[in-house]
Amino acid sequence: MAQVKVGRPNKFDREAAIDIAKNAFWMQGYHALSVNQLASIMGITRSSLYNSFGDKQGLFKEALAAYNAASPIALLQNLPADAQVIPALQAFFRENCRSRIQDQGKQGCLMVNTIGEVIGSDDDLAGEIEAMLLQSIELFEQLIERAVTQNEITRPCDAHAIASAITAFLMGFSNLSQVIRDEQQLWNLCQTFLKNYGLE
Amino acid sequence: MAQVKVGRPNKFDREAAIDIAKNAFWMQGYHALSVNQLASIMGITRSSLYNSFGDKQGLFKEALAAYNAASPIALLQNLPADAQVIPALQAFFRENCRSRIQDQGKQGCLMVNTIGEVIGSDDDLAGEIEAMLLQSIELFEQLIERAVTQNEITRPCDAHAIASAITAFLMGFSNLSQVIRDEQQLWNLCQTFLKNYGLE
DNA sequence: ATTGTTTTGTACATACGTGTACAAAAAAAG
DNA sequence: CTTTTTTTGTACACGTATGTACAAAACAAT
Numbered sequence: 001m002a003q004v005k006v007g008r009p010n011k012f013d014r015e016a017a018i019d020i021a022k023n024a025f026w027m028q029g030y031h032a033l034s035v036n037q038l039a040s041i042m043g044i045t046r047s048s049l050y051n052s053f054g055d056k057q058g059l060f061k062e063a064l065a066a067y068n069a070a071s072p073i074a075l076l077q078n079l080p081a082d083a084q085v086i087p088a089l090q091a092f093f094r095e096n097c098r099s100r101i102q103d104q105g106k107q108g109c110l111m112v113n114t115i116g117e118v119i120g121s122d123d124d125l126a127g128e129i130e131a132m133l134l135q136s137i138e139l140f141e142q143l144i145e146r147a148v149t150q151n152e153i154t155r156p157c158d159a160h161a162i163a164s165a166i167t168a169f170l171m172g173f174s175n176l177s178q179v180i181r182d183e184q185q186l187w188n189l190c191q192t193f194l195k196n197y198g199l200e
Numbered sequence: 201m202a203q204v205k206v207g208r209p210n211k212f213d214r215e216a217a218i219d220i221a222k223n224a225f226w227m228q229g230y231h232a233l234s235v236n237q238l239a240s241i242m243g244i245t246r247s248s249l250y251n252s253f254g255d256k257q258g259l260f261k262e263a264l265a266a267y268n269a270a271s272p273i274a275l276l277q278n279l280p281a282d283a284q285v286i287p288a289l290q291a292f293f294r295e296n297c298r299s300r301i302q303d304q305g306k307q308g309c310l311m312v313n314t315i316g317e318v319i320g321s322d323d324d325l326a327g328e329i330e331a332m333l334l335q336s337i338e339l340f341e342q343l344i345e346r347a348v349t350q351n352e353i354t355r356p357c358d359a360h361a362i363a364s365a366i367t368a369f370l371m372g373f374s375n376l377s378q379v380i381r382d383e384q385q386l387w388n389l390c391q392t393f394l395k396n397y398g399l400e
Numbered sequence: 401a402t403t404g405t406t407t408t409g410t411a412c413a414t415a416c417g418t419g420t421a422c423a424a425a426a427a428a429a430g
Numbered sequence: 431c432t433t434t435t436t437t438t439g440t441a442c443a444c445g446t447a448t449g450t451a452c453a454a455a456a457c458a459a460t
Contacts, residue, residue, distance in 0.1 A: 007406030008456040034447065047408055050449070073294035106319050106326075113316025115375050119306050121232035126306075130379045161385075161392050164376065168389065170366030171375045175315050180364065181332045189368065190290035192361055196396040207436025208426040234417065250419070345441055401460100408455070416447065425438070430431100 010052065014177065015066075017042045022063035026103075026110045030060060030117050030125075057125060067110045068132070072096050076139060085147035087198060093190040096170070099188065102179035109174035140166045153198060162197055169193055210252065211355060215266075217242045222263040226303075226310045230260060230317050230325075240306055257325060267310045268332070272296050278337060285347035289399060296370070300377035300386065309374035333367065336347040340366045369393055 020042050024033055035056050038040040039046045053059035056163070068074070071096040079088055108115075109131060140163035148155045156162055177186060194200050220242050226231055235256050239246045253259035268274070272295040279288055300308070307313075311332060318325040340363035348355045356362055377386055394400050 004458085005406080006404075006458050008408075008458095010407070011456095019291075028320045029231070031229070031317070036447075045409065046449090047410080051407065055449080078290050108316060112375060113319075115316070115378065116308060116313025116316045117229050117231070119308070119378055120228045125248075133376070133379045140206070155356070158388070158392070161388055164380065164385075164389055165393060166455090168369060168372030168376045169365075170372065172370065172372030175335070175371045176314065176364065176368045177311060178319055179333050185361075185364075188361055189364055192358070193365060204428085206428050206434075208428090208438075210437070211426095235419090236417080243438065246419090247440080251437065255419080392453080401432105403458100403460080405458080406456085408453105410451100410453090412451075413447105413449090415447080417444100417445090421440100421442075423438105423440090425436100427434105427436080429434075 010048075012042070012044050012048070012147060014052070017044060018059075018062050018066050021059055022066050022110070025063050026067070026107050026113070027105075030114055031121075039054075057122070060125065061128065064110065071109075072099060073136070073139075076143060079143075083150060085150060086144050086152045089143065090194065093194065094173060094187065096173065097183050097186040097190060098179075100174070101181065101183040106178040106181075109171070109177045112171045112174040115171075134138075136167045136170075137163045139163075156198065162199075165197065210248075210279065212242070212248070214252070217244060218266050222266050222310070225260060225263050226267070226307050226313070227305075230274065230314055231321075253271055255292075257322070261328065264310065264314075264328075271309075272299060273336070273339075276343060279343075284345050284352060285350060286352045286399060289343065290394065291309050294387065295376075296373065297383050297386040299391060300374070301381065301383040306378040306381075308378045309371070312371045312374040315371075332367050336367045336370075337363045348364075356398065362399075365397065 039049045141159050144159045147153045302374045340360050344359045347353045
């Protein structure tokens with residue numbers, strides 16, 4: 001499984017470098033960052049960057065994957081088989097509030113930030129992000145189904161609509177968290193949302 | 201009032217040029233568009249562009265202002281004194297669905313698109329957009345107050361939270377409309393939101 | 401030690417970006 | 431008709447962007 005790699009080894013830590021790129025994209029945006037800047041803060045040469053990641057877009061895709069893996073939504077994607085859905089959902093929203101405030105200043109969600117930026121100027125990235133969005137809706141729909149099965153909530157008339165609403169809320173929440181910098185206020189917003197949509 | 205302008209007159213129609221720029225920014229994003237491209241599609245020289253708008257940022261600000269003036273939210277900003285709030289709100293959401301689908305493809309809301317792009321890379325624009333966001337929350341808060349006064353709804357426990365929720369929903373809705381391209385589905389989403397938040 | 405493979409450093413090519421300078425052109429004001 | 435004011439066209443300056451080429455370096459395999 002673990003590929004033995006022949007040839008000269010990388011001088012840098014790939015994971016660490018991607019993590020630095022992730023944070024840079026997160027704070028400055030996709031277009032505002034140049035390959036030069038990226039290589040510089042990652043502590044490698046442009047040559048290494050192109051050799052290891054292909055181009056800026058390739059690097060961004062890896063950074064985005066790393067972002068997702070470490071995002072609060074991973075909590076829900078890897079929900080244990082015996083867990084309750086509603087408490088997990090609440091913990092997820094709670095964690096969202098916490099991390100949105102804790103970040104180094106108005107970063108929001110990397111995926112959401114990128115939507116408006118790439119749609120219309122990079123079809124490849126746009127497609128990837130659209131797929132992630134649809135995937136998010138699907139995830140919430142499955143969780144709602146599961147919550148019904150586990151007798152946590154009564155069956156809603158349209159699970160798909162609620163799943164879409166949650167996704168929309170989270171995206172708007174990401175944007176709003178860049179302006180409202182008060183965790184209690186954000187959490188209040190989430191609680192009200194969950195209550196109004198019968199998810200408590 | 202109407203300034204008489206001395207000197208050589210503009211060869212181009214300022215309003216029309218701004219409108220073209222508005223649509224270009226809307227479709228391609230802020231950073232992905234260059235001054236060269238802008239001047240080209242506006243049908244003027246870069247020289248005229250710099251002379252008339254200062255720079256790219258200045259042009260964008262004017263384009264954004266034009267966008268707002270023509271946006272559905274103008275319906276609510278200029279609501280007649282004798283009008284009911286709730287029907288106007290519903291009409292506003294309805295119009296949002298219509299225009300989001302009618303646009304030339306996944307454009308979303310220009311303001312929302314710009315949030316993630318400029319925060320962290322252009323403090324000036326970011327500040328302007330943040331102010332618009334806060335203004336939006338304020339507008340909805342006032343409308344809720346007014347709806348209470350006009351006996352359309354009972355007083356909610358936290359009007360500010362609801363106003364924030366509406367703003368967040370609209371932003372997420374903008375992003376979602378770039379992926380869900382079905383007006384009925386979008387309208388369904390809006391109706392459910394309004395119902396759950398007691399705005400019907 | 402030799403060979404094969406991959407990374408790294410340096411340099412290059414080339415296009416594009418923003419912004420400015422300045423004279424010519426086009427109008428109004430006197 | 432001359433002066434004043436503003437726009438327009440053209441050119442320039444200069445930095446930055448992306449991507450590539452290629453030799454030197456560093457490792458594994460044999």
